[in-house]
Amino acid sequence: MQPSHLATPLATIEQLETSGSQLDGIPADLEDSVRFAGARLTQAAGILLRLPQEIVAQAIVVFTRFFLGPEGGSLAEYDTKNISASSLYIIAKMSAWPKSPRNVINVYTYLDSLSSTFIDIEELERKHDAEEYYVSEGTFQSQKAQLFAIEPHILRVLGFQLHVSLPYTLCITYLQALDVFNQPRASELAKRAIARLNDALLSPQLLYLTHQSPCLATAAIYLAAKEVGVKLPDVEWWEVFDTDREELGFLVVGMLSVANFALEEKGKWGKRKVPMTVEELEVELESRRASNSEE
Amino acid sequence: MAGASRWANIDDLESQRKKEKEEKKRLKQLKQQQAETEAEALRAKKEQEELDSRPAKKRKLSPSPENRSASASSGEKRKLLRFEAGGWGPCRNVSNFETLNHIEEGTYGWVSRAKETATGEVVALKKMKMEYAQDGFPVTALREIQLLQHSKHQHVINLREVVMGDQLDEVYLVMDFIEHDLKSLQEIMPEPFLASEVKTLLLQLTSALDFLHTHWILHRDLKTSNILLNNRGILKIADFGMARRTSDPPPPNLTQLVVTLWYRAPELLLGTTTYDFAIDMWSLGCIFGELLSKEPLLQGKNEVDELSKIFSLCGIPTDMSWPGFRRLPNARSLKLPRDVEQNAGSIIRTKFPFLTTAGCGLLSSLLALNPESRPTAQDVLAHPYFKEAPKPKSAALFPTFPSKAGGEKRRRASPHAPVRGGAAPGLGGKEIDFSGIFARRDEEQHGAGFTLRMG
Numbered sequence: 125m126q127p128s129h130l131a132t133p134l135a136t137i138e139q140l141e142t143s144g145s146q147l148d149g150i151p152a153d154l155e156d157s158v159r160f161a162g163a164r165l166t167q168a169a170g171i172l173l174r175l176p177q178e179i180v181a182q183a184i185v186v187f188t189r190f191f192l193g194p195e196g197g198s199l200a201e202y203d204t205k206n207i208s209a210s211s212l213y214i215i216a217k218m219s220a221w222p223k224s225p226r227n228v229i230n231v232y233t234y235l236d237s238l239s240s241t242f243i244d245i246e247e248l249e250r251k252h253d254a255e256e257y258y259v260s261e262g263t264f265q266s267q268k269a270q271l272f273a274i275e276p277h278i279l280r281v282l283g284f285q286l287h288v289s290l291p292y293t294l295c296i297t298y299l300q301a302l303d304v305f306n307q308p309r310a311s312e313l314a315k316r317a318i319a320r321l322n323d324a325l326l327s328p329q330l331l332y333l334t335h336q337s338p339c340l341a342t343a344a345i346y347l348a349a350k351e352v353g354v355k356l357p358d359v360e361w362w363e364v365f366d367t368d369r370e371e372l373g374f375l376v377v378g379m380l381s382v383a384n385f386a387l388e389e390k391g392k393w394g395k396r397k398v399p400m401t402v403e404e405l406e407v408e409l410e411s412r413r414a415s416n417s418e419e
Numbered sequence: 420m421a422g423a424s425r426w427a428n429i430d431d432l433e434s435q436r437k438k439e440k441e442e443k444k445r446l447k448q449l450k451q452q453q454a455e456t457e458a459e460a461l462r463a464k465k466e467q468e469e470l471d472s473r474p475a476k477k478r479k480l481s482p483s484p485e486n487r488s489a490s491a492s493s494g495e496k497r498k499l500l501r502f503e504a505g506g507w508g509p510c511r512n513v514s515n516f517e518t519l520n521h522i523e524e525g526t527y528g529w530v531s532r533a534k535e536t537a538t539g540e541v542v543a544l545k546k547m548k549m550e551y552a553q554d555g556f557p558v559t560a561l562r563e564i565q566l567l568q569h570s571k572h573q574h575v576i577n578l579r580e581v582v583m584g585d586q587l588d589e590v591y592l593v594m595d596f597i598e599h600d601l602k603s604l605q606e607i608m609p610e611p612f613l614a615s616e617v618k619t620l621l622l623q624l625t626s627a628l629d630f631l632h633t634h635w636i637l638h639r640d641l642k643t644s645n646i647l648l649n650n651r652g653i654l655k656i657a658d659f660g661m662a663r664r665t666s667d668p669p670p671p672n673l674t675q676l677v678v679t680l681w682y683r684a685p686e687l688l689l690g691t692t693t694y695d696f697a698i699d700m701w702s703l704g705c706i707f708g709e710l711l712s713k714e715p716l717l718q719g720k721n722e723v724d725e726l727s728k729i730f731s732l733c734g735i736p737t738d739m740s741w742p743g744f745r746r747l748p749n750a751r752s753l754k755l756p757r758d759v760e761q762n763a764g765s766i767i768r769t770k771f772p773f774l775t776t777a778g779c780g781l782l783s784s785l786l787a788l789n790p791e792s793r794p795t796a797q798d799v800l801a802h803p804y805f806k807e808a809p810k811p812k813s814a815a816l817f818p819t820f821p822s823k824a825g826g827e828k829r830r831r832a833s834p835h836a837p838v839r840g841g842a843a844p845g846l847g848g849k850e851i852d853f854s855g856i857f858a859r860r861d862e863e864q865h866g867a868g869f870t871l872r873m874g
């Protein structure tokens with residue numbers, strides 16, 4: 125794929141302030157949990173489908189856009205896992221790595237069969253046959269109808285704005301520009317920076333929807349260099365990459381907090397699964413109401 | 420019609436449910452808005468009070484770069500690059516527009532002139548043809564939209580937004596309305612464009628093509644009906660229905676079913692599956708010739724006829740002029756005479772007696788059989804033809820014409836764009852011998868006969 129010359133469209137203040145889900149009475153913390161789990165689900169499916177990370181990242185951004193803002197889709201109306209599947213399907217379809225509905229459905233059904241939401245993503249990399257996971261013909265047909273039915277909803281809510289410019293290539297370019305590749309720990313640094321960029325996709329602060337890719341790449345490098353212990357130039361090098369001190373600081377903190385948030389989520393849900401459908405969400409809301417009235 | 424009414428009932432229920440829901444949402448939003456206005460008022464008041472201390476509102480973050488106190492000046496120091504990236508919002512409904520008249524029914528859509536009710540602005544609406552295939556929402560439609568979104572250029576048609584009908588499979592492109600397309604325009608013009616006008620049109624067209632190619636976009640359907648011209652002499656490339664992104668090296672197995680026959684490059688006719696920007700440059704050559712004479716240049720009746728017309732205008736390919744052409748799938752069944760004396764340039768010169776030497780040079784190079792010999796868009800822009808007299812006419816001085824698109828429906832005579840998903844074209848069924856046709860033509864003293872056989 126050729127890198128695009130266009131910047132990423134960003135969310136407006138209004139879109140960040142409220143959402144269709146909140147307007148439908150879904151508490152913000154639950155929304156955060158579901159969105160986080162949905163983004164991870166997309167990541168997991170992308171790995172099982174052996175899609176390049178660029179495709180997965182775009183799909184996660186599209187998924188996240190869908191549920192944003194008062195005019196966005198509501199978790200009370202759309203099954204999270206369907207939005208995840210259709211986002212991934214549509215982005216892959218437009219790329220050089222299209223995936224058949226069959227493979228997408230098999231993989232999502234496999235993920236659905238797992239007992240926990242918080243599966244180890246790295247373990248999935250070793251799972252190679254999820255694309256052949258058995259799905260009955262009847263289920264397949266109805267799932268396929270779902271997959272296709274959701275597509276135009278995503279396109280409508282996003283106004284066909286599927287464009288995402290990603291920080292991955294930039295990140296490598298910047299590292300080259302910073303002349304780090306002759307340093308001993310360069311490859312570790314690059315790996316770490318990419319990992320930070322992947323984490324940021326799951327950020328509850330929606331970093332990919334609020335910041336341009338040069339800033340994301342810069343922050344990931346800054347952070348990774350501190351972590352790996354590689355020394356970067358003693359000047360305000362980030363400004364060369366169109367990032368000011370304030371945004372850099374904000375992004376660094378944002379990226380650092382993803383890991384904590386993930387831990388909290390894992391602790392909060394324990395063995396329970398995060399609701400991924402409207403129905404499951406209803407059950408969760410019901411049990412919250414019940415426990416509230418008990419108190 | 421029991422069946423129909425049953426569906427109607429379900430639809431009614433569905434729409435009632437939807438209405439209720441929307442009303443609920445609207446009320447919630449209203450409440451939210453009220454709360455927001457109040458909050459906003461409060462915020463504004465507070466901000467007013469805090470005005471002086473404002474610059475100090477700087478985050479202090481633990482692992483962040485050491486916070487130097489010279490922050491006030493550092494903000495001023497360097498202007499950092501910021502993009503205008505825009506955002507997104509849901510598609511509006513097509514009912515925001517009133518149709519004024521239909522312009523054209525093409526292969527992939529229907530285009531009409533319409534007015535946005537709220538603003539009175541006139542736009543062009545193109546209804547996308549939704550051929551739901553095995554893969555859900557047509558990827559062709561997605562590509563056309565995405566490539567238009569990515570092709571913001573003075574000489575590329577501006578896509579304003581995408582709107583939908585009541586059904587989610589009704590998708591419309593909202594574009595700036597442009598008065599003419601070059602094909603319909605030439606049909607009503609009594610005389611061809613002047614040399615100075617041809618230069619201006621060609622420069623505008625090539626600058627757009629340069630932009631597309633620089634961004635790795637192949638148009639794949641350049642022809643006069645896909646090139647629009649407004650009444651201020653500004654040209655816009657339209658119809659990205661065939662366009663796609665490419666790469667270096669080009670992706671393998673691109674479809675050969677691209678470009679309307681009369682504008683289709685010889686390598687495509689010969690069945691290549693790896694091709695590049697040169698196919699657009701060939702079409703540009705065809706358009707150049709058409710602008711000069713007000714007549715499509717190579718009006719083949721079918722693939723074989725198109726090739727024969729190409730060979731008789733541009734000469735017959737040889738291993739010298741086009742190394743490797745014999746390896747193309749359809750070339751194997753090509754029977755070409757050996758050692759023909761060729762002078763393609765002279766045929767083109769005979770055909771365009773008023774074109775200068777530089778002009779003939781440019782046209783012949785665009786119509787080079789060997790794709791690698793064709794100039795790039797960059798090369799064309801720098802060509803001496805545009806420097807010599809007459810100078811390109813300023814767009815503002817272009818004559819204006821009555822707009823057909825603003826009035827009646829158009830009719831078309833040129834073949835339609837190839838149908839997507841059709842079978843790859845071979846070169847007809849039977850062995851066809853063209854030597855007879857050539858013998859009758861004046862330019863064919865060299866006896867450039869050849870035979871095409873079905874492979």
Ligand SMILES: Nc1ncnc2c1ncn2[C@@H]1O[C@H](COP(=O)(O)OP(=O)(O)OP(=O)(O)O)[C@@H](O)[C@H]1O
Pocket residue numbers: 522523524525526527528529530543545576594595596597598599600644645647657658659660824835836
């Ligand atoms: N923005 C516009 N303003 C005015 N007329 C337009 C506009 N866009 C398209 N048209 C007219 O509509 C015709 C068809 O448009 P377009 O080529 O985009 O559709 P299409 O269905 O893909 O056509 P085809 O497949 O026949 O090439 C054009 O030839 C032109 O005459």
Ligand SMILES: [Mg+2]
Pocket residue numbers: 525644645658
């Ligand atoms: Mg067209």
